[in-house]
Amino acid sequence: MSKRIAIVEDDDAIRENYADVLRHQGYQVQSFANRQSAEAAFTVRLPNLVILDIGLHDEYDAGFELCQWLRAKSSTLPIIFLTARDNDVDTVSGLRIGADDYLTKDISLPHLTARIAALFRRQDAQNKPVEQENLIERGPLVIDSQKMTIKWHNQYVELTVTEFWMVFALAKSPGHVKNRQQLMQDSQIFVDDSTITSHIKRIRKKFSKIEANFNCIETVYGMGYRWNDADIVSLVGQSNAGA
């Protein structure tokens, strides 16, 4: 049975473009131009994934309201924000109220469909047993590329899809410096440098919740970021302390 995707977007052209692509991919697509019609439809039946625009016609924060409303109805429903608003405040608020990902309209359609597929995969993977070849282990870090989950010291780190791809890109080749351009390509987003910086900061913060002195993601000023294995970091720390 094909997945049902709902798109809430006030711009007809974009909405239809997205809908066409997704239908092409074999999804069932419902499209809504405003919050009221979307809510009415969702009350009847929830889709499998929702793509939300934030500003709908006159309502500046309609997407956020809709997201909260949906989260109240279901905690597992994947929600993606797809918006023109790329400022940090909106990104943070969007993710904080429960969205699984926050994408800007710069994203290309293949990337969008990949994200959607990834989200569905993650959802499906929750119930499947862990397959060993999908697991990458870096000391206390365990990445399940199938389920798109990351564990740190055996605790799940609540990362968005974008953040997941970033950590994945860094941890796949520890010790190698990934510059921002590479990170963008790997995490399939198209943003500016400072957005990368703030994503990294957020990732660090999420890891720090589990381990207060988490320092595996190292900033290489002027170049990018690098994943340092925990034991290497501790060794470096010791040698620094010794020196």
Place this chain on the structure above:
Amino acid sequence: MNLYSTRSKNQGFIRIGLRTKLLILSSFLFTIPWFGYQYVWEMEKYLRYGQEQTIVGTARALATTLHDRPNLFDNQASFLASVEKGKDLYGFQIRQPIQLDGRYNDWPDFEGKAHFYEDSNIIWQEPNQTVSLRFNAAVGKYDKYLYLFFNVVDDKLVFRGNNARSIYLNDHLTLSLTAPDGEHQQYIVSNKNAGWIESFQLDNQTNRPQPINYIQGVWQPNNTGYNVELRLPLDYVGNKIGFSFADVDTPSSKATSLVGSANTSDPEQLGTILVPSPEIERIVKGMSYTQSSIWVIDKHQRVLASAGDINSASGVWRSTASTNANSGIWPTWWHWLQTNLLHPLYYKVLTKPTQDFYDQLYDESHLAGEHIEQALSGEVHSQWRLSTDKQAVILSAAYPIYIDEQVQGAVIVEETTNGIKTLRNKALEQLFTSILAILLVGTISFFFFASRISNRIRQLRNHAEVAIDEHGRVKEDLPALKGNDEIGDLSRSFSTAVSRLTQYNQYLENLSSRLSHELRTPIAVVRTSIENLSMYPIPENAKAYIERAESGVHRLNHIITSMTEATRVEQLLQRTEKQSFNAYEVIASCISGFKQIHPETTFNFQAPNQKANVLGSPEHFAQMLEKIVTNAVEFSCDAQVEIMLITVKKNLILTVKNNGELLPETMENRLFNSMVSLREEALVNSESSLQSSQPSSKSQPSPNSQPHLGLGLFIARLICEYHQGQISAQNCFDPNGVQINIEIPLTE
């Protein structure tokens, strides 16, 4: 910069501040004293006029009591048509008792009041004989006696022989007068020796001398002759008198000459004697309480009576002026201030009327003056004159006395203007005090007013100067000054203008992010449409167009991303917590990165001090450095970038220098503004690559041939300001190039 130039433009003129102008204007206050002085002067004029009227009134009043009372003048020689000096005598009023000792030192002003009898007064002389006798004679009145003093110069003094019966064969004095009853009397003073005089009366019928004792006196010889001082009761003295000295040079022989005031043997030829009349004096004395000096004269201008002393005659104003001298409403400190500070100051300008002046204009036997002459001719007249020593101004009024419609005398009343002067001084003192107070208060309040205004304007100017920096950016809002006046209005207008400018600036600075936001949706439409399109089978020859459209959309996307970058950085900076980090390490790390990113460029990094702790965000610091270095790399023409880190005092100074094209002068300050770019080449390149697929032979397209929006240095500025630093660009020479300086305060 601009302010400085506008200010220096005015330096050709003398710069007069508001305060100075107000002070100059307020100096017109100083005309008030002048007006006050003029006013008081006018007042004094009227007072003088009033005093003149009063004094004339006094004279009139006195004259009225003396009109048509001939008996007062009867026994005086006032009715003579004329008086002859030396013959008609005037008995001065002597104020102190006279000692009969033959010396005139107790006679007041003997020299001045005596008449000198000489050749012209020879009554009779022996033919062929020279007259060797002269004398000075003075007549005075004291109490009830008439005093006479003769100072005789005689080459030979001959006394009466001891046994001589005749009283004429020696130097002798003949005194001839009419008694009050009109009878002619002759007295001879003929001494046997020096000392008490021996006086005789000649019997009218027989001419025989009878010794008498009511004429007393002394005959006192001296080196040049002798003095005779004598007195006789006024009861014997009528209104005619004459005296003569007979000069005898050989003892017991007849006199050779007779010198005197009149022929004493002929009662018709006697001169008159005027003795100040006690009756008139009594009347006059009644008037002497009027603070005036009063004279009554006969028509020969001789004083009949006088009362009052001119030195204390300061007029009726005197009493008025002195009554309010010490009113007790003022506190003692005020009194002290007045006497020790104000009055000494005032009396540098004012003159205090003195009572110690000296006035001796009048000879009592002959008062002279225009007013007197006028009065004696029947006109009332008053005049102002200075005292003899010019210390006081004296007002004199003369009023004629009529007897039988004939002017027989005059009343002269004199007063000084001291009363008025005192009054005027009092008025001026008060005027000066008030004016001083007004000036003091006025000037001080003017000064404070001016200071306040100029301070407020200065404050406004300072705010205005600070509000907008040299880059033309609004740094801080202009506070609206309180004050419901023009300066307040001006300040509020400024404040409004600046806040509007701020809004406009914000609008401009946010323009890129708004624009990007608004453009993003249509671009998404285009892009998704193209992407959708590419899913369908497309003819081969149309694919190129799809590709071009995609590349165009890609470029648009890039533009929009960089446009939002500045806003993004600003927002991120606002929320980024500051941490202390070593800038040296960040720079060193960055440079190793730059070497990989720009392998063709040589980076020369100099840092004498490897510790430069700065409070801020190392990521953003690196971003700032990246922007500047990227800029330097692109503009460098010899592929060399010099980076220098030094610490001066408490600042970190980072210099990034490249050799290349110089900045146009006007750009130095604008370089760090949003959307300012000098990279024309890059734009030309991208345009040319758009228009023709063949790359131009002249300029190689740079590896990232992307359009530049001039946001790199703007972002660098934002980050630098986040670190509380300053960023500036300047041209450097030898080799020519541009260096960007960053100054950031260090932490401990």
